[in-house]
Amino acid sequence: MRGSPPGWDALSGYDQQRAVLAVPASHSALQLLRGALDEKVPAVLIATRSHYERIYSRFPWLYTRPVILDSWSELASRRVQQRLREMNAVLVPHGSLVEYLGWRRLLELEIPLLGNRYLLEIEADQHRKMSLLREAGIETPRTVTRPEEATGPVIVKLPGAKGGRGYRLATPETLPRVLEELEKLGYTREEIIVQEYLVGVRLYTHYFHSPIYGRVEIIGMDTRHESNIDGLARLPAALQQQLATEPTYTVVANTPIVARESLLATIISYGERFAEAVERETGHPPKGPYSLEGVVLEDLTYKIFEFSGRIVAGTNVYTGTGTPYTWLYWDKPVYMGRRIAMEFKQAKERHRLQDITT
Amino acid sequence: MRGSPPGWDALSGYDQQRAVLAVPASHSALQLLRGALDEKVPAVLIATRSHYERIYSRFPWLYTRPVILDSWSELASRRVQQRLREMNAVLVPHGSLVEYLGWRRLLELEIPLLGNRYLLEIEADQHRKMSLLREAGIETPRTVTRPEEATGPVIVKLPGAKGGRGYRLATPETLPRVLEELEKLGYTREEIIVQEYLVGVRLYTHYFHSPIYGRVEIIGMDTRHESNIDGLARLPAALQQQLATEPTYTVVANTPIVARESLLATIISYGERFAEAVERETGHPPKGPYSLEGVVLEDLTYKIFEFSGRIVAGTNVYTGTGTPYTWLYWDKPVYMGRRIAMEFKQAKERHRLQDITT
């Protein structure tokens, strides 16, 4: 796949000056729409009827028009793709869209995607994902390939981006049983990744690779609230043991966080090296938002256990106000949704949409 | 009480054009005053001498004038009420005022209250409170009516809004003893509510019911820091067990939090259904701020264990900057204090104060 674009040119037939952002419902849609509004960039909302009625119909001023689908798979239909192409739409992919549509169908979509679509395939495979990080020279947790290699607590992760659902914590003792259970659920041993569980502060860093400005920007950081573990850890120890509930890691919410300034040396270096590794691996730089997700250990090492090749929902915590980092770059409140709209606007004006899409 | 307004018309004799906001000290007074200032709405501060000297005297530019009381009960006196009526004052009630004055005296105050005063009586009774939520079709934790029904950890809650003080965590084994202890302190079994303890992410959602705009807005979300449980949970397990300190839940501080966007479907629906249920139950909609307080479980169910029929202190985290949600509605930084002042200003100008007061 290295460097091999699809057989078609996603932007062919597009009138760049009239291009619009196409924002799929859920995940980070509201800030993406708000960002487009801030920058006076036209944005269409793509939503299933249910999402539309329950959430987005409350905010009609945020999009120039809605494209209502009966189901997400309709987005892959010739008709809807044709309609979006007629609008000169550039689709902003996010984790929920990957989950709804599946990475294969998203990869094959004949609509230009903002960002690097070739990351979708890598992300779908937990092992390739970690390889890319290591190839970038980024510190990662140890991968446990055989249960007997586990020397402490491990986290067992399933394929795909499901917001942490189904992740399991295990010990060297319980790991064989956990793996067996997952195999019974139909997961193959190859799909699952077992990682050393890192004990420290969870830090999710948001980056933006700007082809227009020729740089990687730090947009912000968040930390996650996960269910049930947040509640479980807050029960007195004696009661936890009495309950014997297994911890689960469904991401429910996010909170702003700011790292010690000295960590920025590592954080900047990781962000830049990741962008370079992505370009080496796929033939394209990230072209927009991405995120490195990890834990800072007591010796201040930042170990990355996962990445997202697109906007992460943790950026939602800064909608409207900007972040302690974007204020270093800009004189107006910039959050990820707006940053994307800013880049899109400039690319449009300069006829450079090919530089921010794949 | 359904639909029965007090025998007097709270706004009778008022010159609506000259109406002022009356903001009681403590809780969320600073953001209420700041919000009024942003909107150029006149605001008087009502404070005891002690509150005034220790806090509000430092911010004289935030209010047009202070009304200093010797004690909170003075607010219920004919003299002070008369004085406030002469100012055309609309009182913004909050949890601390309920605690200082008692809900009965607040309910009977002959000053227009911003919001729905009839909720005060419902809120004073933990059982009616939960009924209203269930009547709205909102998911709630199971109420344990007899100790032997407890199958896991439970939380034992006392009547009134005291910021979590006195709440007790119990297990099926310790519950009878805890109830006995509370009875010895003078609480009746009817006043106390025992709820299934929910294990997940605590999410406090702030709403604003706008009679002027005819809609329910999401203002923001926070999560709470409680003492001693926050510190207790942060001790290593072995040490916790050695200490054997009982957890307590006094609310000390708040932090911003943002829910996964897909949860907004539930959050919006809860907010709207709550407003409808309040209107069915009391004859008036909420007319301003309220909050639903709950836990998001690992299956992403949002269970509400409590509500506040008024502004909650968790909204303080957004003073001045606006929230990731208000930026979806407005082109300026809007936080709860300012949102209230905006509604008040519009109601004044349109002679519609009756729509936002009771």
Add this chain to the structure above:
Amino acid sequence: MRGSPPGWDALSGYDQQRAVLAVPASHSALQLLRGALDEKVPAVLIATRSHYERIYSRFPWLYTRPVILDSWSELASRRVQQRLREMNAVLVPHGSLVEYLGWRRLLELEIPLLGNRYLLEIEADQHRKMSLLREAGIETPRTVTRPEEATGPVIVKLPGAKGGRGYRLATPETLPRVLEELEKLGYTREEIIVQEYLVGVRLYTHYFHSPIYGRVEIIGMDTRHESNIDGLARLPAALQQQLATEPTYTVVANTPIVARESLLATIISYGERFAEAVERETGHPPKGPYSLEGVVLEDLTYKIFEFSGRIVAGTNVYTGTGTPYTWLYWDKPVYMGRRIAMEFKQAKERHRLQDITT
């Protein structure tokens, strides 16, 4: 030392109108530079080559020029001090600079320091530090002078500001062993302080003493994320015990937090009394930023276990946006870096740099 200024006049030969802020790299440098930019105050960055290349070279618009050092000790050289004096530079000290240069050399620097340099010596001694707090009438945790006095968990703190690194949690049983281990590492018993471990909500309050406005302002609050304890406490209790890892307290990141409004009575009083005690003790008020760091107990007592006589990194969480407290004072987004630049600008214009420096 009480009231004894150094033998030289730090501002002698300075052209106050042309004074610049000198901001040392790391810690809170980015917000200090951004604040200067907001206020159109000239600012030079002082950085080692490594800091410069890895972080600050990415933000060249934030400073008027960089002063690049081969090592931090160069800052104490006659040549660099001369160069800074020629620029009419006022140095903004912070915790990292104290760590890099050592408090003695910083204290002896012949460059005016923004703030009160005499606090450096007090802060270097954990016992004098606590005395100053007690002398101010601020509640503090009990100090354990002999191991046998410990009745519950204690925290063992090393001298100097190292962001919590090396702090140890101990019990009455483990304390003698922990002390022994530290003595073997070369620490004397006098350097170490053993404090009662406080169980509650950790609250770090940021203040600004303004000689220009003649008042103490609350700038904001944060809470800290520490490694490994944050991760350790999030492991199920059974697993924690199996791991038997000792907790560590390296500060990694910060999150915004807002205290209950009623706590402001204590918080304001502490801030003002601390400023007075500093003036009594050193002959100078704090003249700028400082911080009180403590725990709020379940009875809402705020006990302070540490202070910083300078800007703390927790203020970084508000860069650009302002805080829920600064919005009470100002009509523009003010964060600590900008607040410092505002005071500096006013002092320059009024020829009052001596009031904000030592």
